[in-house]
Amino acid sequence: MSISAIQPVPFGRRIKRFMADRPLIPLIILLVILVVILQILRPGIVNERWLANTIKFAIPLAILAGCQTMTMLTGGIDLSVGTVATMSAFIMATQVVNHDPAAAILIALVPAVLIGLVNGIGVGVFRVHPLIMTLGTSLIGTGCLQVYQRTVIASGAKIPPFLAWLGTGLTYGVPNALLLFVPIAVLIVFTLRRTGFGRLLYAVGDNEGAARLSGVRYWQVITALYVISSVLAGITGLLYIGLIKAPSLSLAEPLVLPSVAAAVIGGTSIFGGRGGYTGTIIGALILTVLTTLLTILQMPEGARRILFGLIVLFVTAAYLRIIEDR
Amino acid sequence: MSRLIRRQGWVAGLLVLFVVLLVITKLIQPGYGSGDFGSLVRAVLPYAFAVAAQTIVVIAGGIDLSVGAMMALTSVTAASMMDGASEEYALFVVPFVLAMGLVLGAVNGMLIVVTRVPDIVVTLATLFVLQGAALLVLGAPGGAVAEWLRATIVGTFPIPGLPGISAWIPKALVLLVVCLCIIWIPLKRSKLGLSIYAIGSSELAAFRSGVPVARTKIIAYALSGLFGAMGGLALTMSTGIGAPIPGPYLLASVAAVVLGGVALGGGKGGLLGPIVAVFVLRLVRTDLTLLAIDPNVTAIIEGAIMVAVVMFGAFITMRGRQ
Incomplete structure (x- = not known):
């Protein structure tokens, strides 16, 4: 980097500076490149239906990645989101058989709040490493879900029509899931940028000691954060089951690691204090397009995973290079 | 000094917990004997290697999410290479797979x-790749393993003249202890081992005192890969096949590392604690199964x-700091 500073290449350097100042631009360029590659490989695939489908599948990933973004801003991580989403989806689908859908949804969100509370207390009060804490609670959650499954195995499950409408439906070619996602996204971006709570998250992640000395009640911030993260994950579960329409005990589990990847690709530092949600949304879109791309290449599952891992690594490394230049 | 006592105290506490659990097991199931202990050790074997792989990286200040995937890859490689091959061919397979683990780990680093x-993002990516x-390598569980390899973990280690004690020393335990000691003891006593602790405790301070940070980190990950390959081999040896989908080794390894008194920030702890911890965790599982x-x-x-x-543990550390 220092070499490029000495060399007199003003134009290239200006572009680099420009990209470093607006970290979203290289991400959007990458997204466009991926879409163009897709269009070249399979001409005509990029149409309205494809767009709607991509958005539909990117939304659950983007919300879960939002949980990761917020927890990562404080230097944490929330690996229990997959279990929480699966739990709320499964419990809702089985409770709706005997209850009103609204009541079922409320019941389904109870474990989400509980897990969030335990995570928050463990991380905030007892100072357990977030990785361990959330892995532990997700293990407990999965166990509870399996025990619960035994009790409802006879009653069966169904998906309320309005969740299916929300998950898969289109209005004038626009996915209905955006009705849920846009408010959530606006709320997260607004919270992070404009509210005191958002500033506290950045402060805690940037320098915990300084935040504490300036009067931040660390455990309260962290507990609130993990509860919010869990509730968001629970809502994602409800949306995701409307999309997938088949309740299972590992419904949202495959989304966990990609959600971390989406937040990292979007430029959120895993050590805290830096990042934002808009980048994460584009990160989720990039991963979704990438998955489609790898699927239409008709590679064996193994090769697809290899490419996925390599690309995630490459994108993150390249992106870090660009913003570190600041 | 007080830290040393506390750390050794943690390991000693774990050992006491293990013995108490053994006594409880004996109370639950009066027939629990040396044979059951042998099968416990065989079940622990892959977990123990996964834990060792995780421990060395965590001490160096990192974390390795690809442990399970590394074990899966080495396990299927070994199983598919030995499938239909002669017994002697396995003599070549074992070093090959171990070298593969070493190289892949070094690539991680x-x-x-x-x-x-x-680290967490890189090993997440390599998790997918591996x-x-x-x-x-192997689309579905399959492959085979040489008979003499299986025999190295089945049965007990004979000590002439002491049949009573030797019944309680399964071959798997001997294999585990030998494999871990052969790497860990020289490492811990060498300059390299000290460097690993140093970069885990403070990368900047280590760099300023002349520790080659990059090289040490790569070696730490390479050794982790080597332990991972041993875990993969142990998996193939105990099941007789290779399975491409990794088991719950990642979660178990992180849990045992923390339980064993190794700080996730790095620079603290040893290998004995996590290994005892993984035995404790598996024995708890056995007990719960015995209790039906x-x-x-x-x-x-x-x-x-x-x-x-x-x-x-976190609470104790907090109290100690105040």
Whole structure:
């Protein structure tokens, strides 16, 4: 980097500076490149239906990645989101058989709040490493879900029509899931940028000691954060089951690691204090397009995973290079 | 000095816990004998290597999410190479697979050093890559293993003149102890071992005192890969096949590392604690099975124990600091 500073290449350097100042631009360029590659490989695939489908599948990933973004801003991580989403989806689908859908949804969100509370207390009060804490609670959650499954195995499950409408439906070619996602996204971006709570998250992640000395009640911030993260994950579960329409005990589990990847690709530092949600949304879109791309290449599952891992690594490394230049 | 006492105290406490659990097991199941102990050790074997792989990286200040995938890849490689091959061919397979683990681990470390991406993200990416490679090697569980390799972990280690004691020393335990000691003891006593602790404790301070940070980190990951390959081999040896989908080794390894008194920030702890911890965790599972508790409830109890122990440990550290 220092070499490029000495060399007199003003134009290239200006572009680099420009990209470093607006970290979203290289991400959007990458997204466009991926879409163009897709269009070249399979001409005509990029149409309205494809767009709607991509958005539909990117939304659950983007919300879960939002949980990761917020927890990562404080230097944490929330690996229990997959279990929480699966739990709320499964419990809702089985409770709706005997209850009103609204009541079922409320019941389904109870474990989400509980897990969030335990995570928050463990991380905030007892100072357990977030990785361990959330892995532990997700293990407990999965166990509870399996025990619960035994009790409802006879009653069966169904998906309320309005969740299916929300998950898969289109209005004038626009996915209905955006009705849920846009408010959530606006709320997260607004919270992070404009509210005191958002500033506290950045402060805690940037320098915990300084935040504490300036009067931040660390455990309260962290507990609130993990509860919010869990509730968001629970809502994602409800949306995701409307999309997938088949309740299972590992419904949202495959989304966990990609959600971390989406937040990292979007430029959120895993050590805290830096990042934002808009980048994460584009990160989720990039991963979704990438998955489609790898699927239409008709590679064996193994090769697809290899490419996925390599690309995630490459994108993150390249992106870090660009913003570190600041 | 007080830290040393506390650390040794933690390991001693774990050992006491293990013995108490053994006594409880004997009370639950009066017939619990040396044969059952042997099968416990055989079940622990792959977990123990996974834990060793995780421990060395965590001490160096990192974390390795690809442990399970590494074991899956080495396991399927070994199983598919030995499938239909002669017994002597396995003599070549074992070093080959171990070297493969070493190299892949070193690649992990190099990627972290070169790209400057956080460990957790790099190993997340290599998790996908290794898992994909494992699926390419063997699409479904299969393969075979040489008979003499299986025999190295079945049965007990004969000590002439002491049949009573030797019944309680399964071959698997001897194999585990030998494999771990052969790497760990020289490492711990060497300059390299000290460097690993140094970069885990403070990378900047280590760099300023002249420790080659990049090289040490790569070596730490390479050794982790080597332990991972041993775990993969142990998996193939105990099941007789290779399975491309990794088991719950990642979670178990992180849990045992924390339970064993190794700080996740790095620079603290040893190998003995995590290894004892993994025995404790597996024995708890055995006990719960013997008590005829629903295996799903077992998962809940295991998770709760893990969370409670970690909270307790963090609480103690907090009290000690004040």
